[in-house]
Amino acid sequence: MNRVITLTTDFGLSDGFVGMMKGVILGINPHATIVDITHDIAPQNIAQGAFLFANAVKYFPANAIHVVVVDPGVGSARRPIAIQIGETIFVAPDNGVLTLAIRDWKLEIQSPISNLQSQVRAVHLNRPEYWLPRVSNTFHGRDLFAPVAAHLSLGVPLEALGEPIGDWVRLSQCAASWRAGNEIVGRVAHIDRFGNVITDVGEEMLAGMDRARIVVMIRGKTIRSVKAAYSTVAAGEPLALVGSSGHLEIAVREGSAARLLGIQFGDEVVVSA
Amino acid sequence: MNRVITLTTDFGLSDGFVGMMKGVILGINPHATIVDITHDIAPQNIAQGAFLFANAVKYFPANAIHVVVVDPGVGSARRPIAIQIGETIFVAPDNGVLTLAIRDWKLEIQSPISNLQSQVRAVHLNRPEYWLPRVSNTFHGRDLFAPVAAHLSLGVPLEALGEPIGDWVRLSQCAASWRAGNEIVGRVAHIDRFGNVITDVGEEMLAGMDRARIVVMIRGKTIRSVKAAYSTVAAGEPLALVGSSGHLEIAVREGSAARLLGIQFGDEVVVSA
Amino acid sequence: MNRVITLTTDFGLSDGFVGMMKGVILGINPHATIVDITHDIAPQNIAQGAFLFANAVKYFPANAIHVVVVDPGVGSARRPIAIQIGETIFVAPDNGVLTLAIRDWKLEIQSPISNLQSQVRAVHLNRPEYWLPRVSNTFHGRDLFAPVAAHLSLGVPLEALGEPIGDWVRLSQCAASWRAGNEIVGRVAHIDRFGNVITDVGEEMLAGMDRARIVVMIRGKTIRSVKAAYSTVAAGEPLALVGSSGHLEIAVREGSAARLLGIQFGDEVVVSA
Numbered sequence: 001m002n003r004v005i006t007l008t009t010d011f012g013l014s015d016g017f018v019g020m021m022k023g024v025i026l027g028i029n030p031h032a033t034i035v036d037i038t039h040d041i042a043p044q045n046i047a048q049g050a051f052l053f054a055n056a057v058k059y060f061p062a063n064a065i066h067v068v069v070v071d072p073g074v075g076s077a078r079r080p081i082a083i084q085i086g087e088t089i090f091v092a093p094d095n096g097v098l099t100l101a102i103r104d105w106k107l108e109i110q111s112p113i114s115n116l117q118s119q120v121r122a123v124h125l126n127r128p129e130y131w132l133p134r135v136s137n138t139f140h141g142r143d144l145f146a147p148v149a150a151h152l153s154l155g156v157p158l159e160a161l162g163e164p165i166g167d168w169v170r171l172s173q174c175a176a177s178w179r180a181g182n183e184i185v186g187r188v189a190h191i192d193r194f195g196n197v198i199t200d201v202g203e204e205m206l207a208g209m210d211r212a213r214i215v216v217m218i219r220g221k222t223i224r225s226v227k228a229a230y231s232t233v234a235a236g237e238p239l240a241l242v243g244s245s246g247h248l249e250i251a252v253r254e255g256s257a258a259r260l261l262g263i264q265f266g267d268e269v270v271v272s273a
Numbered sequence: 274m275n276r277v278i279t280l281t282t283d284f285g286l287s288d289g290f291v292g293m294m295k296g297v298i299l300g301i302n303p304h305a306t307i308v309d310i311t312h313d314i315a316p317q318n319i320a321q322g323a324f325l326f327a328n329a330v331k332y333f334p335a336n337a338i339h340v341v342v343v344d345p346g347v348g349s350a351r352r353p354i355a356i357q358i359g360e361t362i363f364v365a366p367d368n369g370v371l372t373l374a375i376r377d378w379k380l381e382i383q384s385p386i387s388n389l390q391s392q393v394r395a396v397h398l399n400r401p402e403y404w405l406p407r408v409s410n411t412f413h414g415r416d417l418f419a420p421v422a423a424h425l426s427l428g429v430p431l432e433a434l435g436e437p438i439g440d441w442v443r444l445s446q447c448a449a450s451w452r453a454g455n456e457i458v459g460r461v462a463h464i465d466r467f468g469n470v471i472t473d474v475g476e477e478m479l480a481g482m483d484r485a486r487i488v489v490m491i492r493g494k495t496i497r498s499v500k501a502a503y504s505t506v507a508a509g510e511p512l513a514l515v516g517s518s519g520h521l522e523i524a525v526r527e528g529s530a531a532r533l534l535g536i537q538f539g540d541e542v543v544v545s546a
Numbered sequence: 547m548n549r550v551i552t553l554t555t556d557f558g559l560s561d562g563f564v565g566m567m568k569g570v571i572l573g574i575n576p577h578a579t580i581v582d583i584t585h586d587i588a589p590q591n592i593a594q595g596a597f598l599f600a601n602a603v604k605y606f607p608a609n610a611i612h613v614v615v616v617d618p619g620v621g622s623a624r625r626p627i628a629i630q631i632g633e634t635i636f637v638a639p640d641n642g643v644l645t646l647a648i649r650d651w652k653l654e655i656q657s658p659i660s661n662l663q664s665q666v667r668a669v670h671l672n673r674p675e676y677w678l679p680r681v682s683n684t685f686h687g688r689d690l691f692a693p694v695a696a697h698l699s700l701g702v703p704l705e706a707l708g709e710p711i712g713d714w715v716r717l718s719q720c721a722a723s724w725r726a727g728n729e730i731v732g733r734v735a736h737i738d739r740f741g742n743v744i745t746d747v748g749e750e751m752l753a754g755m756d757r758a759r760i761v762v763m764i765r766g767k768t769i770r771s772v773k774a775a776y777s778t779v780a781a782g783e784p785l786a787l788v789g790s791s792g793h794l795e796i797a798v799r800e801g802s803a804a805r806l807l808g809i810q811f812g813d814e815v816v817v818s819a
Contacts, residue, residue: 002303002304004299004303008292011739012738012739013582013585013586014739015584015598016584016599016601017738018582019552019554019581019582020583020601020605023581023607026550026579026606026607027605030550030579030607033299035295035296037289037292037293043739043740044800053289056289056293059293059300060300061296061299061303075774075775075776075777136789137774137775137787137790138787139789142790143790190288192290193284193285193287194316228410229410229411230348230411231346231348231349243412244410244415244416254317254345277569279565281565306572306576308565308572309559309564309565310562310565311562311565312559325562326562329566332565332566332569332570332688333572334569334572334573337569465558465560465561466558466560466561502621502622502684503684504621504622514683514684516682517688517689527590
């Protein structure tokens, strides 16, 4: 069956780890279409993985299977899980890395007649007959998650792969929040290749604000107003805008905001109007 | 339809941008075969993108669709365009990034009986019904170019996607030229992973020269004669040769010419014989 | 025919070289499924290429075709070869880069009734009709190995592509060995993205040892006992373990062993019990 399986990991592309996962998948389902989302999550950074994955997942077909392996607890007691919402299936260690993707999914489909909640099914992946014969202590991406995703892509039902569970781990601090009613407090969730600083402040939080009067504070710097595009400021100037992922970003036109403003992953950002 | 769609961008592979483009394409055409040419064009370097894309494109099937997104003007008035030559279709921002690929195409097919010119069709992509429902100001690769390429791969005719145009932007300074009739003046168009320095001096310009007597000057250094292979010099020695892309290259056997000779992108190179 | 073709090279992903290889393959077999193992082999490091390829290849379908291009001798007299074992076919320069993969294959299938040896066939790829019309001196990956693999994936028999040969180059020093009967002497074969140090000491060599009493010496440091998992030591502590590739590894929990212990590719490691 030609079905999309996406891979998001912190494995990098240099060591052959991702290639092995693809070999395992194609050995089980030769017709799977495998797509890399990213393999450059900072090693073991669950929060960054959750953020980048949630941004990308909404652009894939509804029947895709998504494998997310940022897995500092591999070899410990953390559970491997799979969660199905509608036709979409997520396969990951149970460490919160799916938190934002599932939250976004629910926000998206919050119509009153939705019976989404009843459609969310989750299992603890505990049926070794769907794994590689030999499972290492350090590489469940290859030995467990890849074969599970491949079997799912062939139509094996979720419940065949493990015991139903009602709960799974959520990241507690993974999105911006309101402070004292008029300030948004968020964090730097990602710095992209261009040095753009992407925060976890979603566009919907800015809905009631006058963008021309918004003040963004980060690392002791103040940036005034939220612009519509890079081209509204001169080259080398910083600006705030809503980026392509739907989050507040700090950028420098034709430059690296992260470098020029000294901003790092996890830095606090405060937004007021 | 199983048709090749290539991607060439300056997005890198770390941020998930390329994965999103693939998700969009596969959502429209699940049978597309997507191939990465490179995503490591230096950010917003149109000249480098034009050079690397033109080198690669000739190795793809004639019915491939090529998406090239190096797009410093995204969100401004620059047009998104598509150009069709024979069965091949190029999709890109109208900023010159296709200049070399289209020039090479014409050089290749310059037989007198060719009616190539009449076969070149171009459109301004201005039909939003073929884009994502919501188009960001900063990521047309995902929101516009990817869906357009996917629809083209399904057989939607070029003219359905936009208004025909007769002109498009060409890079003015994108190839070496003759000075005073006997000197070629070019530039460093790319430095590859091995530190080889690839110039924009095409092999055809050296046609009338005695390769043993050619003198290459770059960054104050002089390299004599154009060799046939690395193995003609000792390890650590610089040499000039015609590389696999059909351009004059400066290399150091078992070393990095760029580092050892202090050469950078854009440096001038002068060739005489 | 939908058949897997893997690519392992030292070309990197930045220059478009790998994209060109894929274009060539898909031009010959539009239904090939191409998978990257890695393109980040250190430039011209045959030993590292042999090691990473051998680790990955066993996870692919038995009828896959594997192209391995780490090729310092390109343009010289070194032969291009293809080796078939059962349904699996390897395509590479004849410089030893296949040594470990073929050795592992034999170890795997050493049942007394195996007639494996009679199944190993090798050819010198010397039939230019299966190459690109024009073959460069510097890029046989694109001009020779890619088209050969594509033709093989269409079912062209091995012997059509070249003259049978009985010998091929093996790396002499590519695996750990016993010294004085009770010490294993090996080398650092790879350092992965996490800074884990992977040695060429295979798990099978540790079979007769009491893991709790094993002593590993490397760069003047001594690490005692071979653990089962990272979680057996405190964060920041070094440990030895058998990694996911089945080799002895030196790691630091939540840290980079290579950096913290100053270990480099090729360093000697001595194991005793």
